[in-house]
Amino acid sequence: MKRRNLLLAALLPGLGTAQSQPRIVSVGGAVTETVFALGAQGQLVGVDTTSLFPADATRLPQVGYARTLSAEGVLALLPQLLLASGEAGPPQVLAQLQRAGVRVEVLDEQHRFDGILTRTTRIGQLCGREREAAQLVARLQQDWAARPKPPAGSVPRVLFVLAHAAGQLRVAGEGTSADAMLALAGARNAFAGVQGYKPLTAEAALQAAPDVILCTDQGLQAQGGADGLLKAPGLALTPAGRARRVASMEALLLLGFGPRLPQAVTELTGKLHGRAA
Incomplete structure (x- = not known):
């Protein structure tokens, strides 16, 4: 060498x-x-x-x-x-x-x-x-x-779940690209107060009480869609889980902070403040 x-x-x-x-x-x-x-x-x-x-x-x-x-x-x-x-x-x-x-x-x-x-x-x-x-x-x-602004008075609590591998789900706290994207889209990180990514537990999910569960397209596919994701500890019992409010976006677009960021924020804002995809 x-x-x-x-x-x-x-x-x-x-x-x-x-x-x-x-x-x-x-x-x-x-x-x-x-x-x-x-x-x-x-x-x-x-x-x-x-x-x-x-x-x-x-x-x-x-x-x-x-x-x-x-x-x-x-x-x-x-x-x-x-x-x-x-x-x-x-x-x-x-x-x-x-x-x-x-x-x-x-x-x-x-x-x-x-x-x-x-x-x-x-x-x-x-x-x-x-x-x-x-x-x-x-x-x-x-x-x-020119990007659209979030609706006034609408600040959904969103839990981002990193779910690319079965049985290895993690949630995003502060200091992550997911946390930054939620802020740009006018949402509140339901796992705020914790730094970085942490393993998903039923207790954490229930305490977070998200209005929307967000993940990547790749992660949602790896879990078998929304039905599979909601089988993860505690997620089905959250407000988002009970209402089946699960949204997803392509991973690099959502988390990459690349030259498509205006497009990413526009798309995420629509998903979180409108009907989840």
Whole structure:
């Protein structure tokens, strides 16, 4: 591994002088989506497994899951630049990549709209797409200003359930992308006061007393639909469970905080304040 790193470190600077646009590995669904939105997908030589949109991203070579990267797997693609979300890691792998001559840029939007604009501008600079980034930022700002506002006086209590694996359901507390999305959609997190994701228990579900249960499309499918999800501990006895108010959205759209955020907030606002999907 050490010998290979030294060889790649020698090769990568040469690659940089041979072309003005860097060879990129993108880690993080929203980061990859932004690269595509800027028209820089031709520079991508690899992505991680969370890079699910657009569909063309899934046809690129993969370097594994964002949190468990392998330095050798990334270096095999001869990238000059690693664009990574704040969840990318582990840290020692990122350090290995830097020592091998790969430029590592960690881009965290901090679950804020302004953070998305800053990340978009920075990716544009790194990809040599400054003009496209400025245009995308302007369009995002226009779409954000035009998004519908939640109905006055309507603040539903919503419990987000992460349910991608059977028997491993977790609920979202504060400091999560789900919590930030609920706030943007004019809803109250029924699991507020708790940090991060915690295992779902019957006691927690009953105490949360949600008006709506929210999950991802993928999670709902994994549980066998609303009927399967409501078999989880305590959910059927909540106000949402008794009324069968279960809503879902595509995972990356709902939780990714990418360039489709105005669309995501608009869709989520409609689901939570109208009839659940």
